[in-house]
Amino acid sequence: MTIELTESRSxxxxxxxxxxxxxxxxxxxxxxLKGIDLHVQSGEVxxxxxxxxxxxxTFLRCVNHLEKxxxxxxxxxxxxxxxxxxxxxxxxxxxxxxxxxxxxxxxVFQHFNLxxxxxxxxxxxxxPLRVLKQRKVDxxxxxxxxxxxxxxxxKADAYPRHLSGGQQQRVxxxxxxxxxxxxxxxDEPTSAxxxxxxxxxxxxxxxxxxxxxxxxxxxxxxGFARDxxxxxxxxxxxxxxxxxxxxxxxxxPQHERTKAFLSAVL
Amino acid sequence: MSGVITVPEIGTTDRGQFTxxxxxxxxxxxxxxxxxxxxxxxxxxxxxxxxxxxxxxxLYFRDVAIVNGIGITLFLTVVCMALGVGLGVLLxxxxxxANPVVKASASAYVTIFRGTPVLVQLLFWFNLSALYPEITxxxxxxxxxxxxxxxxxxxxxxxxxxxxxxxxxxxxRAGIQSIDQGQGEAAGALGMSRxxxxxxxxxxxxxxxxxxxxxxxxxxxxKMTSLVSVLAVPxxxxxxxxxxxxxxxxxxxxxVASIWYIIVTTVFTVGQGSLERHFARGTxxxxxxxxxxxxxKFFRVHSTHGSGKGGQS
Ligand SMILES: Nc1ncnc2c1ncn2[C@@H]1O[C@H](COP(=O)(O)OP(=O)(O)OP(=O)(O)O)[C@@H](O)[C@H]1O
Ligand SMILES: [Mg+2]
Numbered sequence: 320m321t322i323e324l325t326e327s328r329s330x331x332x333x334x335x336x337x338x339x340x341x342x343x344x345x346x347x348x349x350x351x352l353k354g355i356d357l358h359v360q361s362g363e364v365x366x367x368x369x370x371x372x373x374x375x376x377t378f379l380r381c382v383n384h385l386e387k388x389x390x391x392x393x394x395x396x397x398x399x400x401x402x403x404x405x406x407x408x409x410x411x412x413x414x415x416x417x418x419x420x421x422x423x424x425x426x427v428f429q430h431f432n433l434x435x436x437x438x439x440x441x442x443x444x445x446x447p448l449r450v451l452k453q454r455k456v457d458x459x460x461x462x463x464x465x466x467x468x469x470x471x472x473x474k475a476d477a478y479p480r481h482l483s484g485g486q487q488q489r490v491x492x493x494x495x496x497x498x499x500x501x502x503x504x505x506d507e508p509t510s511a512x513x514x515x516x517x518x519x520x521x522x523x524x525x526x527x528x529x530x531x532x533x534x535x536x537x538x539x540x541x542g543f544a545r546d547x548x549x550x551x552x553x554x555x556x557x558x559x560x561x562x563x564x565x566x567x568x569x570x571x572p573q574h575e576r577t578k579a580f581l582s583a584v585l
Numbered sequence: 586m587s588g589v590i591t592v593p594e595i596g597t598t599d600r601g602q603f604t605x606x607x608x609x610x611x612x613x614x615x616x617x618x619x620x621x622x623x624x625x626x627x628x629x630x631x632x633x634x635x636x637x638x639x640x641x642x643x644l645y646f647r648d649v650a651i652v653n654g655i656g657i658t659l660f661l662t663v664v665c666m667a668l669g670v671g672l673g674v675l676l677x678x679x680x681x682x683a684n685p686v687v688k689a690s691a692s693a694y695v696t697i698f699r700g701t702p703v704l705v706q707l708l709f710w711f712n713l714s715a716l717y718p719e720i721t722x723x724x725x726x727x728x729x730x731x732x733x734x735x736x737x738x739x740x741x742x743x744x745x746x747x748x749x750x751x752x753x754x755x756x757x758r759a760g761i762q763s764i765d766q767g768q769g770e771a772a773g774a775l776g777m778s779r780x781x782x783x784x785x786x787x788x789x790x791x792x793x794x795x796x797x798x799x800x801x802x803x804x805x806x807x808k809m810t811s812l813v814s815v816l817a818v819p820x821x822x823x824x825x826x827x828x829x830x831x832x833x834x835x836x837x838x839x840x841v842a843s844i845w846y847i848i849v850t851t852v853f854t855v856g857q858g859s860l861e862r863h864f865a866r867g868t869x870x871x872x873x874x875x876x877x878x879x880x881x882k883f884f885r886v887h888s889t890h891g892s893g894k895g896g897q898s
Contacts, residue, residue, distance in 0.1 A: 383774055414779065422776035432771035436789050445785065446775035498775060 336361040336396060336502060336533050337382065343390030344377055351377045353557035354391065361501075364534045366544040366565070369554035370580055375537040378554070379504050382535065383424040384417050395424065395502060422450055425495030429507040431487040433479040439466065439490050440475040443497045451498065458497070465493040469523050485516030489523050496527075503527070505536040541585055545569050553577045641837035645828060646844070654824030655845055661741060661810045661820060666803055668746030673753025678783065680758055691754070698751035704812055707744035710735065711816050741813035749806060756798045760791030792864040800857035804850050811842075821845055 337359035344352040351374045359365050367375045380386045381393060384400050393400040398420055402409040412420070434442050443462035447453045466472050469489040471482075479487055488508055495503060505524065509517040521543050528534055528547050538544060544551050544565055551568040553561040553576070561574045569585075572578045631637055645651060679691035698706070714731035721727050735743075764787050772782040814823035825838040 385770055385773060418773075418776045418778050421774060424774070426771075426774040428767060428771065430767055432765075432767040434768065434771070434786055434790075446772075446777060449781055449785065450776040450778075494775070 334360055335394075336363075337535070338394040339378075339391065340393070341391035342378070342381060342388050342393050344374075344381055344386060344388050351557050352381070352388075355554075355557075355559060357552065357559060357562075359533060359535060360549075361533055362531045363549045364528045364532075364536065364547055366548040366551045367535060367537045367554060368539070368541075368544065368551060368580070368584075373554040374557045375554055376506050379426075379506050379535060379537055382502075382504060383421050383426055385426075395420070418450070422446075422498055423501045425498060425500035425503045427488070427491050427495055427503070427505045427508045429510050431479070431484070431491045431511075433487055433491055433494070435479050438476050438478055439471065439482070442479070442490060443494050446494075447497055461499075462493070462497050465496055466490075468526075469493045470519075483516060484512045485519045488512065488520045492520075492523055492527070501533065503532055503534045505534065505538070507537050507539065509538070509540060539584055541569055541581070553580065555580075636836065637840065638834060638837035641834050642840050642844070645825075645834075645838060645841050648828065648841075650819070650824045650828060651821070651841060651845070654819055654821040654842075655849070657819060657824075658807065658810050658821040659849070661738075661745065661813065661818075662803070662807045664742055665745040665749055665810070666806050668742065669749025669753045669802070669806070670799070672747070672750035674757050674788075676750060676754035677757035677761060680754065681761060695751045695754055698748050699755075703744065703748045703809065704815070706748055707740060707812060707816060710740035710744045711737065713740070737813070737816040737818045741810075741816055741818050745806065745809060745813070749802065752802060753799070756795055756802070757791070760793075760795035761787055763794045764790050789864075793861075796857070796861055796864055800853070800860070803857070804853055807850060807853065808846060 335358050337357070339355045339357040342352055342355040343350065355374075355378055357365075367378070369375050377386060381388050382395065382400065387401055392402075399409070400420070401412055401417070403412055403416065404410075433439075434445065437445065440459075440462055443465065444455075444458050447458040447461070448455060463472070463475065466475055469492060471486060471489055471493070474482060474486060474490070479490065482490065492508075508524070509520050512520065517540070521540060524534070524536070524543070525547050536543075536548070548565040550562060551565045552559055553568060553572075553574070555576045561568060561572065561577045568577065569581060572581055632639070676691045676694060679687050680695075682688050682691075713735045717731055720729040720731050720734060761783075768786055768790065769782055772786045777785065810820050811822040813820060814826060817823065819827070821842050825842040829835045829838040
C-alpha cells in the first residue's frame with residue numbers, strides 16, 4: 320500500500336513551509352503557549368511530543384486558525400495565519416480569508432470527527448465540491464483513488480458508524496487529503512484507538528510521509544516518531560525545550576524533562 | 586453457614602429434553618378486558634343517545650363550507666409553520682451568535698412571544714391599525730393603509746407564525762447544541778464557511794433532535810388555528826360555528842369539526858414517522874415503531890400458542 324498522491328495545487332516556493340516566531344496563546348489568565356519558535360521544512364515530518372497540557376494541541380490548532388494567536392507570528396507558506404500584512408500593519412483576516420487559507424492545511428483529529436450523516440464517499444467529496452467548487456467527476460475519481468490507497472475501497476458507501484475506529488481514522492485522513500493540502504496536521508490520531516488498530520493508521524501515515532507530504536504530528540507513539548519523523552520536538556509548559564533529529568532526542572535526550580517524559584512513555 | 590452449590594451433573598441437562606413454556610401475562614389480559622369494557626360502554630352510549638345527532642354529522646360532514654374550512658385550516662397551518670420554522674432557525678442562530686446585541690434581541694423576542702398568550706397576540710395584530718394607521722416601514726414613499734393590509738387572514742398568519750417562531754427557535758437551538766463541537770471544527774478545518782457548516786453539517790444532524798418536537802408543534806399548530814375563529818377567519822371551526830349559529834345543531838357540528846381534526850392530525854402523525862426514519866440515516870438509534878408494528882408485536886408476544894423458541898426481541 321503506497322500513497323503517491325496529492326501533487327499540491329500550488330507547489331510551495333519557499334523551502335520553509337511553516338515558521339512560528341514567538342507564538343503566544345492564552346485562555347483567559349492561563350498562558351498556554353509562551354513563545355513557540357519552530358521551523359518546518361517542506362517535505363519534513365515533525366513529531367510534537369510532551370506531557371498532557373503542554374500545549375501541543377493548542378499549537379496545532381493555531382496553525383490552521385482553529386485558535387487565534389495572541390502574540391508572535393505564524394507563517395504557513397507565504398501567508399501569516401490570521402493576518403494580512405499591508406505595509407507596517409497587520410490586518411486581521413476576514414472569515415472568508417481564513418477559510419480559504421485553511422483549504423491548504425489538512426487536519427486529522429483524535430476523535431476522527433467524520434460527518435455521521437454522510438457516507439464515506441460523501442465525507443471525502445463534500446469540501447472539494449462545496450469549498451473548492453471542483454468538478455464532481457474529478458473529485459469522485461480522486462476520492463475513490465484515495466479510498467483505495469487507504470485500503471477502504473469497499474467501504475465507499477458505508478456510513479462512518481459502521482466502521483471500526485481504525486477504518487474511521489483512515490477515512491478521516493483520506494478526507495483531509497482529498498483537499499490536496501500542502502500541509503497535514505495530526506493531533507494524536509491513534510490515541511482513541513484500540514491497540515490492535517493503531518498499526519493500520521500509522522501505516523497509512525508512514526506511506527503518506529514517504530510521498531513527501533509535510534506533516535506535523537502530535538503523538539505518543541515513540542516507535543512511529545523514531546521511524547518516520549525527521550525531527551522530534553519536545554514541548555513542556557508552553558515552550559519547546561528540546562528538539563533535534565528523532566534518534567538523538569529519543570535515544571539520547573539532553574534535558575531532564577525530556578528524559579523524565581521519555582522514560583515514562585517508552 | 587454456606588452449603589456448596591454445584592451445577593447439575595453433565596449429561597442430565599441436554600436442552601433438547603425440555604419444552605420451553607412461554608411466559609404468560611395474565612394481568613395484561615385482565616387490564617385489557619377492563620379497558621375494552623369501558624370503551625364499549627362509552628361507544629354504546631354515544632350511539633344510542635340521539636342528542637349526538639349522528640345523522641346530522643353525516644349530513645354536514647362533507648358540506649362545502651366545512652371542506653373550504655379545512656382548506657383554510659391546512660393553509661394556515663402550513664404557512665404559519667413555514668414562517669415559524671424559518672424565523673425560528675434564524676432566531677436560534679442569532680441566540681448562538683457571538684454578537685451580544687444580536688443575541689439579546691433574539692432572547693427578547695423569545696421572551697415576549699412566549700410570555701404572552703397567543704390569543705392576545707392575535708388580537709393585537711388584528712387591531713394593528715389602531716397603533717399604526719399607516720404602515721410605512723420607515724421608507725419614504727411607502728404607505729399602506731393598515732386596515733386594508735392587515736386583513737383577518739394576515740393578522741392570523743402574523744399572530745400564529747411569529748408566536749411559533751419563538752417556540753421553534755428553542756427547539757432548533759437545542760438541536761444545534763446537541764451536536765458535538767468536533768463536527769464544526771472538522772468542517773472549519775476543511776475550509777467550510779460558517780453557513781456551509783451550519784447547513785451541510787450541523788443542521789442535518791440536528792434534524793434528528795429537531796424533527797420530533799417540530800412534528801408535535803405542527804399538530805399543535807393545526808389545532809391552534811381554531812383560535813383565529815375569533816378574528817372571523819372561516820377556518821374549520823368558524824365554518825362549523827357559522828352553520829350551527831343558523832340551524833342550532835351545535836353538538837353535531839362540533840363533532841364534524843372534531844372528527845376532521847382527528848383525521849388530519851392522524852395523517853400528519855404518520856408523515857412525521859417517515860420523516861424521522863429519513864433523518865435517522867447513518868445512526869443506529871432505533872426509530873419508534875409504527876402503531877401497526879406495535880399491535881403486531883403485542884399479538885406475537887401474547888399469542889396463546891407459544892412457539893417454544895424462547896425469547897424474541
Ligand atoms: N478552549 C480552551 N479553553 C481554555 N483552556 C484551554 C482550552 N484548550 C486548551 N486549554 C488549556 O490549555 C492547556 C494546554 O492544552 P492542550 O490541549 O494544548 O495540551 P496538550 O499538550 O495537547 O495535552 P494532551 O496531551 O492532553 O492533549 C491545558 O491546560 C488546557 O486546559
Ligand atoms: Mg492534545
